[in-house]
Amino acid sequence: MTRVPDEALVLVPGGTLITETPEEGRALAMAIARNTVHTLQPELEVLQAGRPQYAGDAAKLIAAVQVVSLEFQTIAAANHYWR
Amino acid sequence: MTRVPDEALVLVPGGTLITETPEEGRALAMAIARNTVHTLQPELEVLQAGRPQYAGDAAKLIAAVQVVSLEFQTIAAANHYWR
Amino acid sequence: MTRVPDEALVLVPGGTLITETPEEGRALAMAIARNTVHTLQPELEVLQAGRPQYAGDAAKLIAAVQVVSLEFQTIAAANHYWR
Amino acid sequence: MTRVPDEALVLVPGGTLITETPEEGRALAMAIARNTVHTLQPELEVLQAGRPQYAGDAAKLIAAVQVVSLEFQTIAAANHYWR
Amino acid sequence: MTRVPDEALVLVPGGTLITETPEEGRALAMAIARNTVHTLQPELEVLQAGRPQYAGDAAKLIAAVQVVSLEFQTIAAANHYWR
Amino acid sequence: MTRVPDEALVLVPGGTLITETPEEGRALAMAIARNTVHTLQPELEVLQAGRPQYAGDAAKLIAAVQVVSLEFQTIAAANHYWR
Incomplete structure (x- = not known):
């Protein structure tokens, strides 16, 4: 089994919740969710097999x-909602 | 496979969470949700096949x-809830 | 196929989240949820077929x-929770 | 079909979210949830048939x-969390 | 059928949401959730049969x-998050 | 049946919600979730059997x-979102 690379296991990529724009904030939300998936299931083959499944x-x-x-x-x- | 057009992949359409009215806010909520779907699954044929499914x-x-x-x-x- | 009437597609009926009473607020919550359903699935026959289903x-x-x-x-x- | 009684269709029983104690607040939470069920499905026989189901x-x-x-x-x- | 004991039906055990520590707060969260289960389904035998199920x-x-x-x-x- | 070790049953590991960084906060979120699983199901064999299942x-x-x-x-x- 291949383990996902280390950077895919960083729980909060960039180390902060603060972003310049809503667009970047949404991308961070996706990255955080994705890397928690990786942390719960770090085996690349299982992740790749699961992708078409979802x-x-x-x-x-x-x-x-x-x-x-x-x-x-x-x-x-x-x-603060980028107000 | 056909990829959805680029504008369907903008995570926060319009680049802001601020809207004039609740109606526009709700429409934005739907657009944000939809474009996250597109980003997770950008293949038009799969999206179109999934539509009747849901x-x-x-x-x-x-x-x-x-x-x-x-x-x-x-x-x-x-x-601020458009108060 | 019959399309639901236009008023059933207003995303925020009344155009505001502010109500006089909690009772009206709850009714608005139901109306907003319902009209989002209509917007995602505007075909009356499908909606009517789905009603007993849920x-x-x-x-x-x-x-x-x-x-x-x-x-x-x-x-x-x-x-403000109608306090 | 028998319709649930009118008081079972009040969306916010008591007309307020304010309660004396957390215990009463929790009971209100249950009553609000229950009466929304009744409003979505007001037929007593269907509700009674569904009870053992859940x-x-x-x-x-x-x-x-x-x-x-x-x-x-x-x-x-x-x-304010009854603080 | 045996009914769960009365103390298992208290909706907010202790009558307050305030606790000394996060650990106690988490235990209260579990107790509140559990006792709502008991209130919705107070028959001990059904609860015990359901336990292995979940x-x-x-x-x-x-x-x-x-x-x-x-x-x-x-x-x-x-x-206030026990800050 | 083997019981999970005592430290796996601490509901809020470290006894506080305050962390230095978002990364540590996310790790704490995972630890809290995991230990609640352990508390609801403390039998190691069942947990290990369930792991591939999820x-x-x-x-x-x-x-x-x-x-x-x-x-x-x-x-x-x-x-405060580590601002």
Whole structure:
């Protein structure tokens, strides 16, 4: 089994919740969610086998977006909503 | 496979969470959720095949609305609830 | 296929999150959730076919209530909890 | 079909989110969740048929508690957490 | 059928959301979640039959933890996060 | 059956929600979620049998990440988002 590279296991990429723009904040939300997946399941082959399993299934895809929504709530609050 | 157009991959369409009205805020919540779906699954054919899969199924439809609810919580807070 | 009427597609009926009472706030939460369903699935026949599918199934009914709970969190905060 | 009684369709029983104690607040959270169920599905026979369906199934029971948790978040905030 | 004892039906054990420590706050979150389960399903035999059903199933176990997470959000806010 | 070690049953490892960095906060979110799992299901053999069950299944893995997202919301707020 191949382990995902170390940078894919950083829990908060960049080390901060503060971003310049909402666009960057949303990208960070996705990166945080993704790297928690990697930390719970660091085997590359299993992750790659699971990708079509969720990306082609509406229910799983919606569940993945929901996680991003929750992460984004945190990041948006951290940035005072970039007001 | 056809990739969704670039504008469908903008994570926060318009680049801001601030809107004039609650109606626009809700529309933004839907757009943000939708474009995260596109980013996780950018293949147009898979998205189009998945549409009847969720839009005709009550459980998946409810799950999709729940994501919009979460995005709207963030956007409403950003706009001080348009008070 | 019949499309739901235009008023069923207003994302935030009344155009505001502010209500006189908690009762009206809860009704608004339900209306917002419902109209997002309509917007994601505007075909009346599909909606009508889906109604018994969820209203007679405990799991789907609970999921629908959960969406209302989330919308109500937003509306209650908007109204300073009608304190 | 028998319709649930009118008082079971009041969306916010008592008309306020403010309670004397956390215990009463939690009871209100349950009442609000329950009456939204009634409003989405007002037929008594369907509700009674659905009760064993969820109360004897761990997954549905947990989902029902989750709705109560969300309602309680709102009510607790409304009451400044009864501090 | 045996009914769970009365103390297992107290919705907010101790009658307050305020605790001395995060550890106690987390234990309270679990107790609140558990007693809401008891209130929705007070029959001891059904609860005992349901226990292996969820504790041995990863999906149900994760759903149970999620409820605790939501209760803990409320309790942590009530305690100003024990800062 | 073997019971998980005592330290795996501490509900809030370290006894505080305050951390130096977002990275540590995210790790704490994972530890809190994990130890609640242990508390609900302290039998090591069942936990070990359940691990492949969730870590190789996209839906369960996403659900696990969602719990971490919720815990992280609490911890991030506790730390004023490490601003």
